[in-house]
Amino acid sequence: MRVFGAVLGSLLVLAGGTPALAEPGWSPSAIAWTTCPDDPDSPAPPDGECGTLRVPLDWARPSGPSISLAVARHRAADPAHRLGVLLADLGGPGSSGAEFALSPGLFSPEVLARFDVVGFDLRGTGRSEFIRCEDTSVPPDDEPGDRAQFDALRSYSEKAVSECRARNLPVFDHADTGVNAEDLDAVRRALGEAQISFLGISYGTLLGQQYAEKHGDRVRAMVLDSSIDHSAGIERFLGDRATAADELLRQFAAWCDRTTACALHGRDVLALWPQALAAADGMPQRHNWLRDRVFSDMYGPDWDDAARVIADTLAGQPPVTAQFEYNYASIRLAVVCQDFDLRIRDFAQYRALHAGELRRGPLMRGSTLGHGEAMACLGVHGPPANPPHRLSIPRAPQLLLLNSRYDPATPYAWALAIHHQAPANTTLLTYEGSGHAVYPRTACTRSAVDRYLLTRQPPPHDISCPA
The missing domain is CATH 3.40.50.1820 (Alpha/Beta hydrolase fold, catalytic domain)
Incomplete structure (x- = not known):
């Protein structure tokens, strides 16, 4: 990161002689370039x-x-x-x-x-x-299978959000x-x-x-x-993304079918995919790591990498995933959780929402992005500061x-x-x-x-x- 210059506290004229706009209310100081x-x-x-x-x-x-x-x-x-x-x-x-x-x-x-x-x-x-959370404990699976697991995830999330907020006040409440x-x-x-x-x-x-x-x-x-x-309410926030993830997986399968360089070319990719997920679930990596890796490849899309990762997983050789310094997992608590109403009341509502994700995106098990954000917000209380609305x-x-x-x-x-x-x-x-x-x-x-x-x-x- 670069080091940025300081503001000249009370100047009302920009460097270079351009006057700041005279508008009612708060007045900006100059940016000292x-x-x-x-x-x-x-x-x-x-x-x-x-x-x-x-x-x-x-x-x-x-x-x-x-x-x-x-x-x-x-x-x-x-x-x-x-x-x-x-x-x-x-x-x-x-x-x-x-x-x-x-x-x-x-x-x-x-x-x-x-x-x-x-x-x-x-x-x-x-x-x-810069907002950074420092929780180093291993989080529970964010796809709880019963009420007890849901309650444990909620307790974990409430503690994580509370500690992150305390560490990053006052900006956490104004972001x-x-x-x-x-x-x-x-x-x-x-x-x-x-x-x-x-x-x-x-x-x-x-x-x-x-x-x-x-x-x-x-x-x-x-x-x-x-x-x-x-x-978007929480149903569309989760469901639309789940549908989109499945559509991308079908696009990947079609690409692989017509591309000889694909590591899975000549094979039925959509039939292999659940086999690869099952193989991945039997490996020591965290749950759904293969789905998350392929989902990240969809952004490019990087279909070459997706094909290699699936092929390696089927062969019992999971790839190493690089880690980068990026505070999305922290800042989403202060931003996404306040821009959208992602509050889930109880396990019954979660079960209904997750069933909707799986119904709309059965191949990808829903969207790793939408689901991850909703579950990260499980520990946030009160209405969103910036509630969703029509444009x-x-x-x-x-x-x-x-x-x-x-x-x-x-x-x-x-x-x-x-x-x-x-x-x-x-x-x-x-x-x-x-x-x-x-x-x-x-x-x-x-x-x-x-x-x-x-x-x-x-x-x-x-x-x-x-x-």
């Missing part, structure tokens, strides 16, 4: 700048305690034709927006020429009050996406911009949606790539939605739901392939996004890009 320190693992580009911005801990008490957000900027390569600021969030939750802004290779040269790409670390991530949307507007104001463009991927799309709801008139253009549906963006311009037809994390059904909730403000681009995140996949997907960002003109109607 500095050269990013050298980092041998991730060198900053020569036109990259780093800084911090102090914002209220609680936006309902703007004069109360404050926290510091890490911000970074990659300046437009063609400043004479600069179109403004493009803020980007890669989701997670847990990714570093500041780090991404310093290596924005996702974007085309045309976009990088015309925009300052800006990213900030959302609360609890990167250099913005949901509704709060982050206000932080996003604080960055806009500190930059002195009347409007911003925005690209969010995966969980970053919820940040964009909530910003468009709260500050739609401040949006120049917005791309939502692989969208979270904030209107309402009457003040926003036309937004461009992108989604894969087969997406394991943000099902295509969610993009359709969002499109139906705001038909007058959204245009949908469907990538007719598999995987998570669409923008850089093909010339068709990239050109549609670039044209929209550069001209503010979305496609004249919903469009489809081939796989």
